Amino acid sequence: MLVTKETPTSPTSPGHVLAVLRAEGPLTRLELQERVGLSRVTLVERLDLLRRLGLVRQAGHRESSGGRRAEMLEVNDTGRTALVADLGQSHATLAVVDLRGTVFARDDHRLAVRHSPQEVVPMLLDAGKRLLERTGRADTLCAMALSVPGQIDHERGVTVAPPTMPDWNGTPLRRPFAEVFGVPVLLENDANALTLGDYYAMGRPDATLVGVKVGTGIGTGVVISGRIHRGESGSAGEIGHMRIEGSEQQCSCGRRGCVAASASGQALTRILRSTGVRTIADVVRRVDEGRGDAVRAAAEAGRLVGTVLATMVTIINPRYVRVGGAIGVLPPFLEALRRTVEANAHASALRSLDIEPSQLGENGAFVGLAGLVADEMLSPATVDALAAALPQS
Numbered sequence: 328m329l330v331t332k333e334t335p336t337s338p339t340s341p342g343h344v345l346a347v348l349r350a351e352g353p354l355t356r357l358e359l360q361e362r363v364g365l366s367r368v369t370l371v372e373r374l375d376l377l378r379r380l381g382l383v384r385q386a387g388h389r390e391s392s393g394g395r396r397a398e399m400l401e402v403n404d405t406g407r408t409a410l411v412a413d414l415g416q417s418h419a420t421l422a423v424v425d426l427r428g429t430v431f432a433r434d435d436h437r438l439a440v441r442h443s444p445q446e447v448v449p450m451l452l453d454a455g456k457r458l459l460e461r462t463g464r465a466d467t468l469c470a471m472a473l474s475v476p477g478q479i480d481h482e483r484g485v486t487v488a489p490p491t492m493p494d495w496n497g498t499p500l501r502r503p504f505a506e507v508f509g510v511p512v513l514l515e516n517d518a519n520a521l522t523l524g525d526y527y528a529m530g531r532p533d534a535t536l537v538g539v540k541v542g543t544g545i546g547t548g549v550v551i552s553g554r555i556h557r558g559e560s561g562s563a564g565e566i567g568h569m570r571i572e573g574s575e576q577q578c579s580c581g582r583r584g585c586v587a588a589s590a591s592g593q594a595l596t597r598i599l600r601s602t603g604v605r606t607i608a609d610v611v612r613r614v615d616e617g618r619g620d621a622v623r624a625a626a627e628a629g630r631l632v633g634t635v636l637a638t639m640v641t642i643i644n645p646r647y648v649r650v651g652g653a654i655g656v657l658p659p660f661l662e663a664l665r666r667t668v669e670a671n672a673h674a675s676a677l678r679s680l681d682i683e684p685s686q687l688g689e690n691g692a693f694v695g696l697a698g699l700v701a702d703e704m705l706s707p708a709t710v711d712a713l714a715a716a717l718p719q720s
C-alpha cells in the first residue's frame with residue numbers, strides 16, 4: 328500500500344499555481360497560463376484566491392513585441408513573518424524574519440553551560456513576544472522555526488540532545504511554542520539549518536551541497552538535489568563522531584577518539600587552556616591576532632576535519648562544500664581542511680568540487696529556517712487548505 332502524508336493536490340489547484348510562480352516567477356499571466364495549462368478564466372479565479380491570501384503581487388511590467396506592457400506576477404514572500412530561533416550549547420538567538428530570510432530584529436542571549444529547558448524555553452517565549460511587538464509584525468506571523476544542536480525526532484517534536492546537554496533529551500519543543508504563538512512550529516538540527524541557509528542563499532541550485540559547521544561541536548548538513556538528507560534517525564553526516572585512528576581522547580558522546588574530541592571548538596578551548604584560553608571566543612581572538620599556538624591548533628583541527636570530510640566527499644560527490652561556525656571560518660582551519668580534502672578525496676570527486684566559507688555569518692541559520700518555513704507555508708497542500716478555508720466572495 329502506498330502511504331503518503333501529503334494531502335493530494337490537483338496539478339491545477341491554487342497551491343500548484345503558486346508553486347509554479349515560486350519556481351519560475353516573475354511571470355506574465357500568459358506565461359503562467361502556458362506553464363500550468365489552465366483556461367484564462369480559471370487562472371484568473373486561482374490568482375484571485377492567491378491575492379486574497381496575500382500570496383501573489385505585481386512585479387512590474389514586461390515590454391511585449393507589440394509594444395504592449397504585460398503585468399508580471401511574483402510570489403509575495405515578504406508579507407508573512409516567521410519567528411526563528413537558533414539554540415546552541417552556549418547561546419540562544421531569536422529573530423523576526425520574512426519568508427525570504429530578511430532579518431527585522433534579533434535578540435542574542437548567552438547561556439550558562441548547563442542551562443536547562445525549564446529556564447531557556449520560558450526565556451525564549453518572552454523574548455519572542457517582545458521581538459514581535461517591537462517589529463509590529465505579530466499579525467502576519469505564520470510559523471515558528473527552531474534550530475537545535477543534536478537530532479530531532481520529527482514525529483514527536485522533541486529533541487534528541489547531544490550528551491553535553493543531557494537535560495534537553497526528549498524535551499518537547501514544538502508544543503510550548505505552538506501553544507503561545509498559535510502557529511505551526513518547525514524543528515531542525517543546527518548544522519542542517521546552516522546548510523539550508525547557504526543552499527537558499529545560492530538560489531537553490533539543483534546540486535548536492537555539504538555544509539560543515541564547526542562551533543562548540545561539529546555538525547554536517549547534506550542537501551541532495553534540493554532536499555535535506557536527514558537519514559533514518561536524523562543523524563546523517565555526523566562526521567564529528569567518526570574515529571581518528573590512534574586517538575584515545577575522550578569524547579562528549581561517551582566514546583574515545585572521535586574527531587570532535589580533538590577538533591571542535593570545545594576541544595580547542597581545552598587544548599589551549601594552558602595559554603589562558605577559556606572560551607571559543609578566546610580561541611577565535613587568538614587566531615585572529617596570529618598567536619602561533621592558536622593558529623597551529625586551528626590548522627591541526629582543520630586537518631582532522633578535512634580527513635573525515637575527504638571520505639564524505641568521496642562517498643557523496645558534492646558540487647559544493649560550505650564551511651561555517653566560529654571555528655570553521657577561521658582561515659588557518661579552512662586552509663588546512665581544504666588542503667587535506669584535496670590530498671585525500673577521490674580525484675574525480677575533486678574535479679568539480681568548490682569549498683568555500685559560508686557567506687551568511689551570524690544570520691546563516693535564520694536564512695535556512697526562513698526557507699524551511701517558506702517551503703512549508705507556501706507548499707501546495709498548505710496553500711490549498713488556506714484557499715479552501717477562505718469565505719466565498
Ligand SMILES: [Zn+2]
Binds near residue numbers: 567585
Ligand atoms: Zn564522539
